[in-house]
Amino acid sequence: MKLGGRNAVVRELLPFASTSATVIIGANVEHVGRWGKPPIASFVASLxxxxxxxxxxxxxQKAPGDVELLSRMLHELLLTFYQATSQIPQRVVYYRGGASQDQYFGVLQAEMKALRKAFKLLSADCKPRVTFIAVNKRHHLRAFPMNSSGENNVEPGTIIDTGVVDAHGFDFYLYGHKNDQGTTTPCHYTVLHDESALSAEDVHRLTFHLGFTLGRSTRSTSLVAPVYLARLAARRARCYMREVSDGPFKSKFDLAGPHDGIRNCMFFI
Incomplete structure (x- = not known):
């Protein structure tokens, strides 16, 4: 990564980037699924x-929804943001991947509680407004342009927020990237909690523009960048996991973190 971690930036100013100290958090739980390995919880935060x-x-993550563990990790991220910017966050936009729709309520309850605890650990004055957005690519929706001129895939930046979405909620499908082969799959975003009363346009613009901020890609990505990075961090963490014997028929796994010298760098890219 060049320029201190920035290979490219979006030319157009992103929503509320200049009006308040905003932290974008991406969260994901990687289920390794083999040999009894525990899931890996990963978080990234913008600086x-x-x-x-x-x-x-x-x-x-030894137990689902471990509030103590999650709050400790989130506090470290918020503290790093404060050290980098000398600002206490006023707004948090939290993108959560790796959860199915039937898990949304439990995930929201546990991780909002962890966020509140992390805010208190940072400062008694830290009371940012939180927007919590679930991210899901495991669905069966496919769409095609009605008037295509040789191009059968939907153009990047297309939003579907009527007809096939929840009539009583705030969710949308976003085509964030251009697919060279096969049928493009949109990403499904569901706003589960919003204390900032953001407009649909602001959420759409922010989510689409974040697809252009992934440093390892020169084009937009199908998945919002913070969740993409959280997935990369979790997969990188597999390299730090070692098996510790706990008897002849049972194993334990120990996760060693990165060296302190690279801990606050984008080592996982």
């Missing part, structure tokens, strides 16, 4: 107003 530079924290 700049262009939302291009991130710091990550990873840990074994």
């Amino acid at each position: 700049d107003s262009s939302y291009a530079k991130y710091v990550a924290r990873v840990a074994q």
Whole structure:
């Protein structure tokens, strides 16, 4: 990564980037699924107003919704943001991947509680407004342009927010990237909690523009960059996981973190 972690930035100013100290957080739980290995929880948080530079924290999740573990990881991210910007966050936009729709309520309850605890650990005055957005690519929706001129895939930036979405909720499908082969699959975003009363246009613009901030890609990505980075961090953490014997028929796994010298860099890219 060049320029301190920024290979490129979006030319157009992103929503509320200049009006308040905003942290973009990406969260994901990687289920390794083999040999009894525990899931890996990963978080990334933005450190700049262009939302291009991130710091990550990873840990074994021994129990689903472990509030103590999650709050400790989130507190470390918020503290790093404060040290980098000298600002207490006023707004948090939290993108959560790796959860199915039937898990949304439990995930929201546990991780909002962890966020509140992390805010208190940072400062008694830290009371940012939180927008919590679930991210899901595991669905069967496919769409095609009605008047295509040789191009059968939907153009990047297309939003579907009527007809096939929840009539009583705030969700949308976003085509964030251009597919060279096969049928493009949109990403499904569901706003589960919003204390900032953001307009649909602001959420759409922010989510689409974040697809251009991934440093390892020169084009937009199908998945919003913070969740993409959280997945990369979790997969990188597999390299730090070692098996510790616990008897002849049972194994334990120990997750060693990265060296302190690279801990706050984008080592997982």
